[in-house]
Every structure is written in C-alpha cells, then in structure tokens.
Amino acid sequence: MDQEPIISVRNLTAGYGDVRILEDVSLEVSPGEILMIVGGSGCGKSTLLKHMIGQLPPINGEILVDGCRLNTCSTSEYHDLLKRIGVLYQGSALLSSLTVGQNVALPILEHTDLPKDAVDSLVRIKLAMVYLDGTENLLPSELSGGMKKRAGLARAMALNPKILFFDEPSAGLDPITSSELDRLILQLNKIFKTTMVVVTHELRSIFSVAQRVIVLDKETRGIIAQGTPMDLKNNNAHPLVRDFFNPPGQDVCD
Numbered sequence: 001m002d003q004e005p006i007i008s009v010r011n012l013t014a015g016y017g018d019v020r021i022l023e024d025v026s027l028e029v030s031p032g033e034i035l036m037i038v039g040g041s042g043c044g045k046s047t048l049l050k051h052m053i054g055q056l057p058p059i060n061g062e063i064l065v066d067g068c069r070l071n072t073c074s075t076s077e078y079h080d081l082l083k084r085i086g087v088l089y090q091g092s093a094l095l096s097s098l099t100v101g102q103n104v105a106l107p108i109l110e111h112t113d114l115p116k117d118a119v120d121s122l123v124r125i126k127l128a129m130v131y132l133d134g135t136e137n138l139l140p141s142e143l144s145g146g147m148k149k150r151a152g153l154a155r156a157m158a159l160n161p162k163i164l165f166f167d168e169p170s171a172g173l174d175p176i177t178s179s180e181l182d183r184l185i186l187q188l189n190k191i192f193k194t195t196m197v198v199v200t201h202e203l204r205s206i207f208s209v210a211q212r213v214i215v216l217d218k219e220t221r222g223i224i225a226q227g228t229p230m231d232l233k234n235n236n237a238h239p240l241v242r243d244f245f246n247p248p249g250q251d252v253c254d
C-alpha cells in the first residue's frame with residue numbers, strides 16, 4: 001500500500017456473547033479506495049462493518065479510522081469522527097415521520113450550527129447530487145426503493161464525509177435500479193475521492209464497482225482471499241472463492 005491507510009483493522013476478534021464470529025482479522029483501506037466485503041451469509045460482513053464504524057466493541061484487536069483509535073478514543077474524538085464518516089444502512093433507515101429534506105438535514109443539524117437557509121441549501125445540493133431534486137417535501141413512503149436508497153445516501157453524504165460505509169446497498173432493489181446505484185457510487189468516488197467500504201452479495205456490483213475485495217469465511221472466521229474482482233475470478237484456488245466468483249451460467253464481467 002503506497003499511502004498511509006485511512007482505515008486499519010488490526011487483529012480484530014469479534015463476536016456476540018461467547019460466540020466468536022471473526023478471529024484475528026486484519027485489513028487496511030487506502031484513502032479514496034473502494035473496498036468491498038463479501039462472503040456467505042452469516043460470515044460476519046455486517047459485524048466487521050459495525051466494528052469499523054465503532055458501533056460494536058471488539059473482543060480483541062484495534063481499529064483506526066481516519067486517525068481515531070476507536071476502542072480508546074474519547075467521546076468527543078468519536079463524535080468528531082462521526083462528522084467525517086457516513087453510513088448507508090441496508091433499509092436506508094430514513095425516519096418515516098420526517099420529510100426527505102428533514103432526514104437529510106439531520107446530521108447537519110446535529111453536527112453544525114449553520115443557519116436555517118444554509119441547511120436548506122445544503123439539503124437541496126445533497127439531494128441534487130443523488131438525482132432527487134425537488135423531493136425535499138415528500139415523505140419517505142412516497143419514494144420508490146431506489147429513491148429511498150439515494151435519499152439515504154444524500155443523508156450519509158450530508159457533511160461531505162471522507163469515508164462512506166454501505167451495508168448491502170443493493171438489497172431489495174431490482175437489477176436496473178441496483179446498477180444505477182452502483183453508477184452513482186462510482187461517480188461520487190471519482191468526483192470526491194471518498195473512500196468507500198461496501199458490504200455486498202451482488203456479484204455484478206462487485207465487478208462494476210470494487211477496486212479491491214476481501215472474502216470472509218464463516219468456517220475459519222477470517223479473510224480467505226483478497227484482490228481485485230478479476231484476480232479472485234481467475235486466480236483463486238479456494239473452492240468457496242472460485243464458486244462465488246464463477247457462478248454456473250453467469251458471466252458477470254461483461
């Protein structure tokens with residue numbers, strides 16, 4: 001890795017109660033990189049993501065995100081970090097009683113004391129960036145699935161984060177809507193150099209978006225392979241990786 005990593009996970013052991021899900025996992029993410037985390041159901045992808053955003057405490061190991069050592073930093077350092085990261089959750093997590101604009105304004109109101117006009121302008125800009133101009137007064141229930149994801153993305157980007165985390169962004173979307181979201185993710189990464197960490201199952205997304213992929217495995221509770229999507233498609237001897245990247249009857253890199 002040429003540059004200082006913006007995220008370092010060092011020897012992470014994680015789990016729930018007595019059950020260990022990840023054991024001694026280490027990885028790094030470079031600034032501006034798009035890293036995808038893949039693997040079978042229940043292998044710990046979301047658990048890893050939650051540790052990377054400081055939502056769960058590790059059993060062992062340490063995680064550094066943009067200079068903040070998550071398990072030992074002060075509350076104010078962590079609060080400060082939250083201004084520099086954004087998260088798009090699986091179900092978009094929009095508050096149903098608030099309008100789309102109010103949802104996008106939430107992090108701006110929480111972390112800044114900008115005047116109302118400036119907040120309104122920022123909300124309009126963020127919505128325009130995800131092609132949702134003019135939707136600020138709608139309720140989330142009035143949006144399609146793909147629009148909800150994009151509104152969630154506008155909220156995640158409200159404070160111009162250096163890092164965006166996505167948990168299954170394509171979940172519940174049809175293939176066309178999912179491809180549109182992939183294009184948007186790529187576009188935002190290209191324009192703003194935002195570092196992106198994406199948990200996904202979607203092979204098409206992996207081939208169109210990922211610069212690097214890590215594959216987690218439930219059995220060994222760790223990373224069994226990593227590389228570019230093409231590396232993993234062509235070169236991997238591990239049967240799980242081979243099967244995942246070469247599903248029968250599908251050519252995913254067209």
Ligand SMILES: Nc1ncnc2c1ncn2[C@@H]1O[C@H](COP(=O)(O)OP(=O)(O)OP(=O)(O)O)[C@@H](O)[C@H]1O
Nearest residue numbers: 016021039040041042043044045046047048199201
């Ligand atoms: N809060 C929790 N308490 C106890 N066990 C949990 C909790 N959250 C997740 N688990 C368990 O930890 C394991 C890993 O879950 P996780 O959601 O990280 O996997 P995943 O790879 O993201 O799965 P999927 O692809 O199905 O979403 C699973 O066996 C799950 O049941």
